[in-house]
Amino acid sequence: MDRFFRIICVISLFGAVGLVYANFRLNSRAEDLFGHASALAAKNDPRATALFEKAALLNLPEANWRLAWTALTSPNGPDYPKALPWLSRAALLGHPKAQAQLGLAFEEGKGAPKVPHRAVHYYLLAAAQGERLAQSRLAKAYEAGLGLAPDPEKALYWLKRAAAKNDPDSLYRLGQIYAKGSPPDLAAAAESWLAAATYGQAEAQYQVARLYELGEVLAPDPAAAFSWMAKAAESGLADAQQEVGVFLDEGFGTERDQAQAAKWFLLAAGQGVAAAQNNLGVYYSQGLGGLPQDWERASQWFLRAALSGNLEAQFNLGITRANGHGLSQDYGEAAKWLRKAAEGGFAKAQFFMGAYHEAGGLGGIPRDYELAAEWYGKAAKQGLPEAQERLSRLRRTAKDIFLGVE
Numbered sequence: 001m002d003r004f005f006r007i008i009c010v011i012s013l014f015g016a017v018g019l020v021y022a023n024f025r026l027n028s029r030a031e032d033l034f035g036h037a038s039a040l041a042a043k044n045d046p047r048a049t050a051l052f053e054k055a056a057l058l059n060l061p062e063a064n065w066r067l068a069w070t071a072l073t074s075p076n077g078p079d080y081p082k083a084l085p086w087l088s089r090a091a092l093l094g095h096p097k098a099q100a101q102l103g104l105a106f107e108e109g110k111g112a113p114k115v116p117h118r119a120v121h122y123y124l125l126a127a128a129q130g131e132r133l134a135q136s137r138l139a140k141a142y143e144a145g146l147g148l149a150p151d152p153e154k155a156l157y158w159l160k161r162a163a164a165k166n167d168p169d170s171l172y173r174l175g176q177i178y179a180k181g182s183p184p185d186l187a188a189a190a191e192s193w194l195a196a197a198t199y200g201q202a203e204a205q206y207q208v209a210r211l212y213e214l215g216e217v218l219a220p221d222p223a224a225a226f227s228w229m230a231k232a233a234e235s236g237l238a239d240a241q242q243e244v245g246v247f248l249d250e251g252f253g254t255e256r257d258q259a260q261a262a263k264w265f266l267l268a269a270g271q272g273v274a275a276a277q278n279n280l281g282v283y284y285s286q287g288l289g290g291l292p293q294d295w296e297r298a299s300q301w302f303l304r305a306a307l308s309g310n311l312e313a314q315f316n317l318g319i320t321r322a323n324g325h326g327l328s329q330d331y332g333e334a335a336k337w338l339r340k341a342a343e344g345g346f347a348k349a350q351f352f353m354g355a356y357h358e359a360g361g362l363g364g365i366p367r368d369y370e371l372a373a374e375w376y377g378k379a380a381k382q383g384l385p386e387a388q389e390r391l392s393r394l395r396r397t398a399k400d401i402f403l404g405v406e
Contacts, residue, residue, distance in 0.1 A: 067085045067255060068098060069083075072087075087102050089367075098132065103126065104138060116146045117264070123138040132270050135162035135246035139158035159174055171201065175191075177203065186217045207235055209227075225253050227243070238267075241276070243280060244261075245265040258271045258290075259290045262289030274313065277305035281302040281313065284298035302317040312346060314349070319334070321334040332363045345382075347379045348379070350382075
């Protein structure tokens with residue numbers, strides 16, 4: 001019995017050694033294939049793909065990942081049907097980048113159904129291995145309750161882990177948390193935003209530009225403000241495109257160039273930024289920046305911005321309707337838009353509402369000196385000198401009506 005047991009042990013030992021040796025040979029073979037394939041790929045040799053596939057089928061994680069990433073970064077756009085099988089194999093073999101990308105596929109429904117809890121499963125696997133994309137997405141999942149219960153503490157933990165690896169989006173989001181804290185920590189926010197901006201995060205570049213523009217935490221520096229805002233604008237951030245247009249229009253931090261300003265206003269307006277739409281309306285109304293003077297186009301841009309709630313555009317639209325520029329003269333429409341802007345707190349619109357009530361009749365607005373004085377007073381409190389003059393004149397000519405009006 002002892003002899004039989006010893007024989008079994010020896011056979012098992014040899015079997016284990018053989019298995020280890022076989023795996024070693026397979027791994028060695030896979031790595032040789034991968035190395036050869038990589039050398040061919042560097043020369044754009046089409047034979048590389050077949051060798052990568054052989055290495056992948058021998059369970060080399062990096063080979064599976066290479067095939068998946070090639071499909072995801074195809075010049076014709078991501079090829080998810082081709083990528084997913086390799087991505088799944090690489091993820092099962094423990095490749096962190098593959099696990100993170102597979103999680104993203106399940107989160108966003110790209111090449112796979114949207115299954116939040118499966119996305120989180122792969123994020124957790126990859127995040128534990130230090131994969132910053134997974135850590136960043138896991139932070140968002142805990143913040144929003146995606147596939148798991150919301151947990152602000154865990155969200156912040158993973159966000160800080162990703163930010164420590166210089167993940168640009170995580171650095172930006174961490175800055176936002178610092179800026180909105182109670183109390184706000186703008187110094188910490190600025191540090192995070194600067195780091196994210198350096199790595200090309202457009203929203204962080206916008207925030208850094210604002211800090212340099214306003215001189216908050218960072219010393220006022222118009223040139224630096226323009227430089228960072230331009231970087232954000234060139235990345236396609238619509239709000240930054242609008243601000244670059246304003247900087248160029250005013251010559252803030254750069255030479256004044258209204259032709260370039262018009263270009264940026266057009267880009268931002270096309271993305272729906274109401275302030276840019278209003279500014280474009282102003283440029284068309286005056287023929288600035290190389291644009292033709294075109295009141296019809298100006299009115300259309302004013303209307304688009306006004307419908308989005310832009311107070312200055314509502315005021316400008318009211319004036320154009322009152323004067324019949326671009327659109328038919330309509331005092332009722334003019335009064336409607338001026339009232340909207342005035343009620344929103346736009347000082348010039350408040351002044352005009354005062355004038356409408358003082359004159360009476362325009363747009364069906366009755367003459368009402370008391371209301372006129374009220375609107376003039378609101379505009380005057382915002383520092384509009386002509387409103388103060390009109391209010392003083394009303395007080396002189398109608399003292400009995402306006403006793404006690406401040």
